[in-house]
Amino acid sequence: MEGQLAHIGAGLAAIGSGAAAIGVGNVAGNYLAGALRNPSAAASQTATLFIGIAFAEALGIFSFLVALLLMFAV
Amino acid sequence: MATDSATSVGKCVDAFGSSIGMPQLCPDWVGNQIFWVVVTVIVIFFVLSRIALPRIASVLAERQGTITNDIAAAEELKAKAVEAEGAYNKALADARAEAQRIAAEAKADIQVTLDAAIAKADAQIAAKAAESEKAISEIRAGALESVKAVATDTANEIVNALGGKADAKTIGSAIETRMKG
Amino acid sequence: MASETHGAEHGAEEAGGLVFHPMDQFIVKPLFGDGPIGMFTITNATLWMALSVVAVIALMIFGSSRRAIVPSRGQSIAELAYGFVYKMVEDVAGKDAVKFFPYIMTLFMFIVMSNFLGLIPMSFATTSHFAVTVVLALAVFLTVTIVGFVKNGAAFLGLFWVSSAPLALRPILALIEVISYFVRPVSHSIRLAGNIMAGHAVLKVFAGFAAIAVVSPLSVVAITAMYGLEVLVAFIQAYVFTILTCVYLKDALHPSH
Numbered sequence: 094m095e096g097q098l099a100h101i102g103a104g105l106a107a108i109g110s111g112a113a114a115i116g117v118g119n120v121a122g123n124y125l126a127g128a129l130r131n132p133s134a135a136a137s138q139t140a141t142l143f144i145g146i147a148f149a150e151a152l153g154i155f156s157f158l159v160a161l162l163l164m165f166a167v
Numbered sequence: 168m169a170t171d172s173a174t175s176v177g178k179c180v181d182a183f184g185s186s187i188g189m190p191q192l193c194p195d196w197v198g199n200q201i202f203w204v205v206v207t208v209i210v211i212f213f214v215l216s217r218i219a220l221p222r223i224a225s226v227l228a229e230r231q232g233t234i235t236n237d238i239a240a241a242e243e244l245k246a247k248a249v250e251a252e253g254a255y256n257k258a259l260a261d262a263r264a265e266a267q268r269i270a271a272e273a274k275a276d277i278q279v280t281l282d283a284a285i286a287k288a289d290a291q292i293a294a295k296a297a298e299s300e301k302a303i304s305e306i307r308a309g310a311l312e313s314v315k316a317v318a319t320d321t322a323n324e325i326v327n328a329l330g331g332k333a334d335a336k337t338i339g340s341a342i343e344t345r346m347k348g
Numbered sequence: 349m350a351s352e353t354h355g356a357e358h359g360a361e362e363a364g365g366l367v368f369h370p371m372d373q374f375i376v377k378p379l380f381g382d383g384p385i386g387m388f389t390i391t392n393a394t395l396w397m398a399l400s401v402v403a404v405i406a407l408m409i410f411g412s413s414r415r416a417i418v419p420s421r422g423q424s425i426a427e428l429a430y431g432f433v434y435k436m437v438e439d440v441a442g443k444d445a446v447k448f449f450p451y452i453m454t455l456f457m458f459i460v461m462s463n464f465l466g467l468i469p470m471s472f473a474t475t476s477h478f479a480v481t482v483v484l485a486l487a488v489f490l491t492v493t494i495v496g497f498v499k500n501g502a503a504f505l506g507l508f509w510v511s512s513a514p515l516a517l518r519p520i521l522a523l524i525e526v527i528s529y530f531v532r533p534v535s536h537s538i539r540l541a542g543n544i545m546a547g548h549a550v551l552k553v554f555a556g557f558a559a560i561a562v563v564s565p566l567s568v569v570a571i572t573a574m575y576g577l578e579v580l581v582a583f584i585q586a587y588v589f590t591i592l593t594c595v596y597l598k599d600a601l602h603p604s605h
Contacts (some may be wrong), residue, residue, distance in 0.1 A: 140440060140591055147588040151535045154542035161545075165371060166188040180375060190374035191478045191545065198387045199376065199394075200479040207397040208484070211404050211458050216450035219408035223430045226415050226423075233417055 103163035106156050113153020120145040311346075318342045366559060370552035374476055374545065393480075396472045400461040408457070429457070433590065440594035445601055451491070452597075455484060456590040463544060463582035467575070475585075476544040478537060485537035488593050496600035507603040536592060543585045547578040 124142045128135035179193035180186060190196070322338045379390045407429070411422030419427060433453045437445050459475055466473025474480050496504040508525040510518060551574050558567040 140436070143584065143588055144591060144595065147539060147592065148535075150543070151539040154539055154546065155535075157546055158538060158542055161189060161371075161549075162192075165186075166192055180377075184372070184375075185369050186371045186375050188371075190371055190376065191476070191541065193376075196376040196385055196391075196393075196477075197479040199385050199389055199391055200474075200477055201483050202387050203391075203394045203397050204474070204480045204483050207401055208454060208458055208487075210401050212450065212454040214401070214405055215408060215454055215457065219404075219412065219426070220430065220450055220453065222415065223408070223412050223427055226412060226417075226419075227427060227430070229415075230417055 099163045103160040106160040106163060109156020109159070110153045113150055113156065116149035116152070117146050120149055315342060315346065318346070366556060368553050368556040370549040370556070373548060373552060374473070376472075376477075392472045393474055393477070396462070396465055396474050400458060400465055400474070403461045403465065404457045407461075429453075436591055437594055437597075440591060441598040442601060445594070445597050448491075448495075448597060452590060452593055455488070455593060456586055459484070459540065459589055460583060460586035463586055464579075466544060466548070467578055467582055473544050473548055476541055476548060478541045481537035481541040482533070484540075484589070485533040488536065488596060489533040492593075492596045492600045495597070496603060499601060500603055504600070504603050507599060532596065536589065540585050540589050543581055547574070547581055550574055551578065 120142065124135075124138065124145075128138070178195060179188065179190060186193075319335075319338055319342055322342060323335075326332075326338065376385060376391050376393050378385055379392055379395055383389075385391060407422065408426050411420075411426040414420065414423065416423060430453070433456050434446075434449060437449050437452055441448070462473070462475045465471055466475060496507070500506075508522045508529065510521045510525065513521050551571055554567050554570045554574060558564040558571075
């Protein structure tokens with residue numbers, strides 16, 4: 094029973110990956126919108142873009158990690 | 168690998184070689200990995216900082232130097248080319264002026280020769296014309312004499328035929344008068 | 349990965365069901381013989397780390413050994429990697445961070461080589477283990493903290509005291525800043541290991557579906573697509589790890605927040 098609850102928890106935690114996907118899409122989309130308005134400034138901001146994506150994705154990875162822990166470690 | 172299932176059976180691997188839980192969290196393996204990653208990173212650090220990076224930096228600097236030199240050389244060559252073009256243009260202009268001068272000279276020469284030839288020809292024509300004039304006047308004078316002689320003879324004969332006695336002096340003056348009239 | 353075949357003898361599979369072992373590829377095993385894994389045992393992790401060293405040497409030393417003015421293919425890649433990281437350090441962390449360039453280059457080369465080597469089928473992804481990435485992240489964290497205190501002394505603590513915020517908020521902000529500072533190595537390491545592990549596990553799950561004959565073509569297509577994505581992720585995670593190192597280094601060198 095407890096193992097089954099853990100699997101349900103893992104599934105719930107995996108929702109966080111989808112949320113992270115929204116976040117990454119937000120970052121990339123806003124970057125693109127800004128870049129199209131001012132293409133000359135776009136190149137200097139790619140590093141910021143990747144940092145932003147990395148931060149957004151890291152949180153999704155955390156939820157993925159929680160899911161994995163629930164699946165395999167609990 | 169058939170012996171694998173029996174190999175590393177421990178807290179983290181079951182009897183079938185599958186992992187129990189996450190292999191990343193297996194405490195048995197942590198020390199080993201930490202040790203080896205430290206060794207690896209130190210090795211890479213020395214390889215890079217002692218050999219690879221200085222070498223690449225020197226290659227890049229050398230290339231930058233070569234490029235700078237080449238650009239300078241190219242600038243120099245370009246200046247030379249501009250200079251050569253100027254010289255060429257000047258030579259061209261000189262040659263053109265020379266050609267014009269020669270052409271003008273030749274034209275003047277030709278003019279002189281032509282003028283002389285024309286003058287000569289004119290003189291010749293004038294001489295010929297005078298000669299002809301003379302011949303014509305001679306012919307005309309000759310013709311007049313002949314007419315006078317014929318008229319005198321004719322008048323004499325006519326007078327004789329009419330039974331008159333013509334004296335030459337009268338007839339001559341009459342003919343003179345007629346011919347003038 | 350070889351253990352997968354043994355998984356087939358597992359009880360569940362004998363019943364004919366689909367059972368995945370996506371985590372089996374991360375098992376560390378001794379390379380020679382059996383026995384427990386001690387600190388200095390030569391394991392498959394050792395092998396693949398050594399191969400990453402070999403790859404780095406092959407690229408950065410043998411690639412550039414001719415010192416050609418007009419570079420060969422290998423030399424161009426080595427110079428490209430050099431210029432890429434050098435420019436990143438200079439742009440993000442500032443001119444005075446250039447003396448840390450070999451250190452950052454080491455991290456970048458190790459991570460990018462491990463990530464790419466880990467993508468070879470049947471290989472072992474060293475960077476998917478938290479033990480490895482935590483060492484790298486802690487090394488960065490300690491370096492940055494020590495450099496910060498050596499360079500700025502107590503003024504380094506100004507990093508946590510947000511002077512542009514209202515006075516009443518500053519203690520709370522300072523607490524948040526301190527927490528976020530100490531979470532840095534955690535997120536730094538888990539991001540890398542999590543990304544690599546997630547990618548490999550997903551590939552493995554898709555591979556598991558190939559056992560059903562009807563689904564297998566779709567599964568092969570999915571694996572191909574995911575593999576392409578993983579190649580991209582392998583590079584981007586190395587890039588992100590490096591650029592975050594540069595960002596942290598900039599905080600240490602210029603803590604004026």
